[in-house]
Amino acid sequence: MPTFVMRMNHMQPKSILLILNTLSELEEHLNSLTNERFFVLCDSNTWRECFPRIASGFSNRQCHIHIIPPGEIHKQADTLWDILRNMALEGLQKSDLVVNLGGGTISDIGGLASALYQRGLPYINLPTTLLAMADAAHGGKTAIDFMGIKNLVGTFWFPQQTIIFPEFLRTLPQRELKAGYVEVLKQALLAGKRAWAQASTIGPEQITQNPQIICRAAELKMKIVKQDPTDRGIRQILNLGHTLGHAIEAWSLTHPLGPMLHGEAVALGMMAELRLSALYAGLDEDFAQQASRVFSRFIHSPFPTISDIDQIQNFMRYDKKNRNASIRFSLLAKPGKAYIGVSIAEKKIRNVLEEILSGIHNP
Ligand SMILES: NC(=O)c1ccc[n+]([C@@H]2O[C@H](COP(=O)([O-])OP(=O)(O)OC[C@H]3O[C@@H](n4cnc5c(N)ncnc54)[C@H](O)[C@@H]3O)[C@@H](O)[C@H]2O)c1
Known part of the structure; x- marks a missing residue:
């Protein structure tokens, strides 16, 4: 499948959407980034399942890894303060890059920490769930839940790049894959009859064989966000x-x-x-x-x-x-x-x- 590129910047939708299909393409791409240091935000699952697969992409740079507990329940203020504290202890600067390696929880909270620290650090999203690949990792909405209300505190801060690597889905639990497919279906309904017919026939089990469905959902979102x-x-x-x-x-x-x-x-x-x-x-x-x-x-x-x-x-x-x-x-x-x-x-x-x-x- 061809690599799809769309440009955006932090306050406006000019980020780049990249779809990479092989590990070597992904490693090569990460190695080509020119930032001095990486601050990689993972949860304990993406640290275990996803980071080792791409670790060599970070090998030629100083890389600090911050791991948070998994799940929506941790998309909240204490976790955000902890990330910001760690960024400060590491002395992160604008020449550094935050890398959000995870699902929508990670891109939402990591995007918000990037927006707040020094009034804005550059970041990229490396989504590892279907929901984040198709939806959450695009469009610059960042947030935490607050006082039990979803996404009550947040801001718009666009990623420099969002890199879709469908291979990450191979370790995603079935229940998560199924839940993520709901956003694919919703996007297909908004795209039109043909997209809906295809997405409603294929289903989450066949998604890794049909990555073009993820790309279509991501592209539609980027088009609307633009x-x-x-x-x-x-x-x-x-x-x-x-x-x-x-x-x-x-x-x-x-x-x-x-x-x-x-x-x-x-x-x-x-x-x-x-x-x-x-x-x-x-x-x-x-x-x-x-x-x-x-x-x-x-x-x-x-x-x-x-x-x-x-x-x-x-x-x-x-x-x-x-x-x-x-x-x-x-x-x-x-x-x-x-x-x-x-x-x-x-x-x-x-x-x-x-x-x-x-x-x-x-x-
Ligand atoms: N900002 C937006 O535009 C936007 C849009 C839609 C949803 N969201 C937000 O996204 C969040 C939900 O995101 P999600 O469904 O990706 O959940 P998530 O990030 O909480 O991940 C779900 C679970 O899967 C695990 N996981 C992730 N990738 C894995 C992998 N490759 N292998 C094994 N385990 C893996 C995680 O550790 C976690 O336990 C919600 O907070 C929602 O509000 C944001």
Whole structure:
């Protein structure tokens, strides 16, 4: 597959997207970077599974490795301060480069630490999950969760480069791979009928044999981000499924059975928002049901019950798209066409959530 290159810089979408297929290409590329030192941020899993595979790419430079515990639960202020403290102890400077080696948790928190330290260090993303390759590692949104609210504290700070190396997916646990595929499916719905038909037929099991699907999702996101880097307008279509998805994910964070993965919560959010799209955005009813069935294959317990809806609606009120106390959605009109800023009354949202949750609990 040809290497795809798109340019951006930190405050504006001019970063480079590289798709590299062999280890030697990746090593060669890392060795060609001219920064004096690397600060590599990993979690304990990507340190064990991914770093050793590419260590030789860092061999000709001073390299400090900072390892954080894995998972969303650590995308929070204490971990951020710890990273910043380490950057300061290492005396990191603007001539150095932060390398985020991991999934969306690492690119979100590592991107935010890069934005804050000395008012901005350069960084690159080396995504190791499907979700990050297709979505999270692109577009410059950086954040931590705060006071139990997803991504409440963050900023826009664009990576210098994002390098997709699909081989990393070989060690990714199946549940993570499946959850990541939800963002691939969402992106395909936004791209149009053909992309949706292909992505909904292939599935996560065959993704390493079909890396062009990851590239298409990443390219679509970059194209939209380029038009609206700071999420004031068109970029909000990427939030399809996420108004409810984020609220459901936040609800699950403190659940005794353990939290849902981001993609699992978004799958449930997609089911509800496809129904809202059929009711309020003109999406064909049969298509909405067919697409919803595809997303239902990606949901995973703990499932909220009707008695959790109040709490979910509470989390929804913190959504960044809201204006003047109304809840706003990005909804699908048809594959390839979405509306942004669709305001829907809380009672109507509750009705749809009740319908979807009853369907899950009484299939
Ligand atoms: N900034 C954005 O635009 C954006 C978009 C979507 C999602 N996100 C964020 O991304 C986060 C979720 O990202 P994620 O799903 O990548 O989760 P993650 O980064 O938490 O990784 C999931 C798990 O997989 C492990 N892992 C990662 N790569 C591995 C590999 N190759 N082999 C073995 N184990 C591996 C990790 O250690 C972790 O345990 C959420 O916080 C979400 O809010 C951000």
